[in-house]
Amino acid sequence: MSKILSKPKSMKDSSTHYCAGCGHGIVHRLICEIIDELGIREETIGIAPVGCAVIAYDYWNFDVTEAAHGRVPAVATGIKRVAPENIVFGYQGDGDLAAIGTAEIVHAANRGENITIIFVNNAVYGMTGGQMAPTTMLKQKTATTPLGRDQKTHGFPLKVCELLSVLPGVSYAERVSIHSPQNIIKAKKAIKRAFQNQIDGVGFSIVEVLSQCPTYIGLSPEDSVKWVAETMIKEYPLGVFR
């Protein structure tokens, strides 16, 4: 019998702290598989966000730095500008990228920095205890929207790919989802392209990954996946935006 599946070299031999059914583990693994496949593990510098993925460096088997909340694209800019030979990618959640770090992502994108951003959108804050994210759905109940998100007081779900797609500095922006095996395969393809773009010097690439947070969506892992498929995708259509 031959071994057909093994842990990517880019992944450390440790189990994650993520909740059961969380999407972060899947996205971590996709990134690591791609880094292995592209043979760039020894050139890669990853940037972990503030949020649930804050200790991603404990799972990734390549150089990783932290960044202050929302500042991943600025840190990435600093690294990539002084070392174009390194592959620099940022991993950000919805609070990190779309709330506190809005200025950083917009301007790194607008400058067309040759970096790769993986943006995990699960419509809620995890680390801090289930508060409203900028991408929380209307009527969605969270720790800070106990009656559901109301646009009158909380505004609307923020559509990052749509927003960035109008910027000429953006080379590639795609939204994918990981709610099914087929979609995971598509997500991997998109993330791979975002890395390949950097290798080819094409410029700023971002992949928004719709993901599930069973704990704070308040559903079972199975139902939370269904929620992404049936509810989230309606608000956040999949596809290539630029």
Place this chain on the structure above:
Amino acid sequence: MKEEIIFAGFGGQGIMLMGKAFSYAAMNEGKNVTWMPSYGAEVRGGTAHSMVVISDSPIASPVVREPSICIVMNKPSLQKFEPKMKPMGTLIINKSLVEVKAKRDDIDVLEIPATDMALKLGNPRVSNMIMLGALLARKDLLPIGSLSHSLKDVIPGHHHNMIAINEKAIMEGYKYGSRQICPKSNR
């Protein structure tokens, strides 16, 4: 020797350049010198000024509150700085653009039609150098040649074709200043 000088006028009259040219000349003559601009929003619109301190000993502060010398290129500058001058100071006024007289009687005043003279030379923008030439005639601060020498340092490379007319302006101002009667105490 220590003089605290204010160069003042409209933006566009070469006020900053005038102070810098003087400062460079002072440096090349081995003097202690500081130059300090008025900066920020106040540069636009009204008056612009720069402050220069020249001294034989180390200079503490480049900020000039009570100037011993004022070079004023327009009326607002005269109104702003004349009252602040030290007694026995020297005030040089661009007569072409300032129709009023200085009020103080405890200072030495030299009026010079700098803009008219500059026009005669063919470029109104060299009125600043005419004022500088007049200053060196009135006050024995630096050899006149040091000023011409500093022009290449303060005029940007692509404008070096302007050096000749600026040198001429310095000499015209110097000649004019030398012809005026000056109280001996100020020399």
Place this chain on the structure above:
Amino acid sequence: MAKKVLMCGNEVLAEAAIMAGCRFYAGYPITPQNELPAYMSRRMPEVGGVFIQSESEISAINMVFGASLRGTRAMTSSSSPGISLKQEGISYLAGCELPGVIVNVMRGGPGLGNIAPSQSDYFQATKGGGHGDYHQIVLAPASLQEIVELTMLSFDLADKYRTPVMILGDGILGQMMEPVELEDSVERTADSEKKSWILDGCKGREPRKIRSLLLEDGSLETFNRKLQKKYTEIKDKEVRCEILYGDDSDIMVVAYGTTSRISRNAVEKLRSKGKKIGLVRPISLWPFPEKELRRIAEKVKSFLVVEMSCGQMIEDVRLSIDCKKPVHFYGRSGGGVPTEDEIIKEVEKIV
């Protein structure tokens, strides 16, 4: 001897940084330090470095964070309100033990204040303006020539101790021109080979991580103790200060930066009148010259602290001498600059 040139302080600082091997600069325009980024925008490409006009002060300091962790000597500059915004990033530099040079060309505050020179960010600079148990080295030049010296030193200290270093100037030092010699020596460049901690890809070695997050029980306390040990070493080795007439003065004026220039002339004038006055000029504000002041306190009758603030450094003077001698204060604030005569008058009041 190098040729003397006439440049404004902001430009001198930028050129000195390049001489020190700084190859990354990010900044956001704010008066009165705008000549610095403008100069960098022209010079950095000439020396193969990177200049970025960032979207914010916050981004600028985080870009410095990124360039620094990759092993490049990096700098940002701003003025008071902008420096407030950078505090988060400075705390992260300290927490991740990354070098970085931050320039504060101080202006009047609080709030938007004004654009006039001031020294009212002393507390922020020396007491740890950001969150957490950290310090940054703070150097305060008093002349353009000293800007050259201290800027070059700041990059060396930042690398040596893996710590943020702040150069604390003010609107006068930034804007004024005075003759300065830019050292003609060979341009030094940071040797990233020597930095064993940088992230440059894990080729031939185990992956590294840079982080300040320490969640395991007791690990942050252990780390903070290590930081404190480093700070103790800095306090032992990196105090810099100039003392004038330390052995036969009744009154010691204490002032740094611009106010020390003015105080120096006041002191010399008083000396020429036979008055026994001296000057202590702290060059490093953190670490503060505590021992030097304590020693002087044994001999003098009192101190006069002169600042362009409502009284900030005076606290460190009092602490240094355990309040053993009276400490008087003369300060101007909100853009006011003390004159020699004002300082002389204050001294005469004490006499």
